[in-house]
Amino acid sequence: MSSSRRKGGGIHAGERRFAFALTMPGLLVLFLTTTFPLLYLIWSSFQTINLAMPFLDGFAGVDNYVQMWGDARFWHAIRLTGIYTTTSVVLQVVIGLGLALLVMQIPAGQWVFRIVAILPIVLAPVVVGLFWRTVMLSPNFGLVDYLIQALGFEQVNWLGAPTPALISVIIIHTWQWTPFAFLVLLASLASLPVDVYEAARIDRANAFQRFWHITLPLLRPAIVIVVIIRSMIALSAFAAIFAATGGGPGTASEILNLYAFKTSFIELNFGYGSALAVSLLVITMVVSGVLFYLRTARHPGTKT
């Protein structure tokens, strides 16, 4: 096949032209709709663009980045982004895996779990955020607050106090997306080969050994994929936090995403907002690079 792979002519030239014609519209649109705006974003991060003070607009060099380096609110946002992403992804995978292992063992009614699990996934994050902000977490009238008081615990001002607000947005995100991890891992568990377990049972491996030495390594590819997808989504999470706390109180739940948004659209400082967004872009690229490297890295005994 590859012998005829010459530039220009050959019997495959027509195929290449056809393939090119099929991909070009999509890739051209992709370039115009994503790459061009991104270049524009990078350009504007080197500008002063302030819709409130347009007379100051002009080339700013690296001013925005210098400002960012000395901006405590920026470093605070980075820290929150890290906490928010790692905590929620770890919780999703651990709870999702635990649930999947439990549900695999129940003799009937797995479909109920599948149906229920699909619901949070298909809901709009902004609506989920609004639900939690009002009927779930409101002081006194919210269900969570009521249950906590009914059980005899102290009332918590979930969205109004700094640390509870951060915990709340992590809970909301985890509530909505754990079903994703659960469904993917449940499907992977169901497709695992049975004979390995038979062998293990004959070798008298106990439940924990079976989980640690067989299930976990076999699930590794699926877990890694879930971690990659969920990390990317968590890094750019916006709507649920925006709806539940707006990043507040103060900046208590203001992850980098919200800081860049507010700087641009509330303070109308688009130059600095662009620089913040570029920093998020760089962080996303680095994190995805690391995760993809971990995924392709060789691990003995996990060939699937």
Place this chain on the structure above:
Amino acid sequence: MNVYRHARLLRTIVLMIVTGALLLVWVLPLIWAFVVSLKSEREVLAYPPSVVFEPTWSNYVDALFGSFSIVDSLLTSTIVATATTVLTIALAVPAAYAFARLRLPAKRPLGFYTLATQMVPPVGLVIPYFLILNRLSWLDTYHGMVIVYLTFSLPFAIWLMVSYMEDIPWEMEEAAFLDRASRLQTLWHIVIPQVRGGIAVTVIFVFLNAWNEFLFAVQLGGNTVRPVTVAMYNFVSVEQTLWAKLSAAALVAMLPVVIIGIAAQRQIVKGLTVGAVKGGARK
């Protein structure tokens, strides 16, 4: 033997109770939202929250026909999501075919490029788009919104379709080729019918994502283009305490995606796992 069987039965019962309790964590908020939507606003602010009350459908009537009608925004969401879906499929299916089945110059870098565009954080796009669409006077227009929505739907759709295209057997295409069918005929008559299921899954995902989108909609839309997600958010900002009406309106707004979700539950899970299962095998 009897003891053994009893132990097994007990274990199963405990298991069912534990998993059932965990299930409540996800079911309870959804049921609660529905319960609240059937209350009067006065009932909502009763303390402790009431469980027994006279249910009323008036909030739903209000959400549809009353002063808080969301019918206009439902229509807007339908238009935007449908247009996005149609355009995305039209662009993604041919591209995915070329990626999956044909000799394409620079296939690897182009595939990587498509994958990379999927990872751009939306906030990095909403800022330049606001400036660009503002300059073009395309803010708060349908075409502006659909263009922006392509940024997240297109790369995802191409990759999802590639994984379905890779699954179809080669024989049919070869037979068609021997019959001197043109390449375009082969794609249209042979390939596309075989990936109808994959196209359906892609349609579902693109439509759901477009319907649920908020960040672009809230900043690049306006009075003309105001999808339901933005309408919900504005509602809470303006009417802080009308939770019963909010719950009713939100449940109506989410009804389409909930129906799609339940009806296509198996396909969605398959779509979610296509990456997980096949991801390891991708070059």
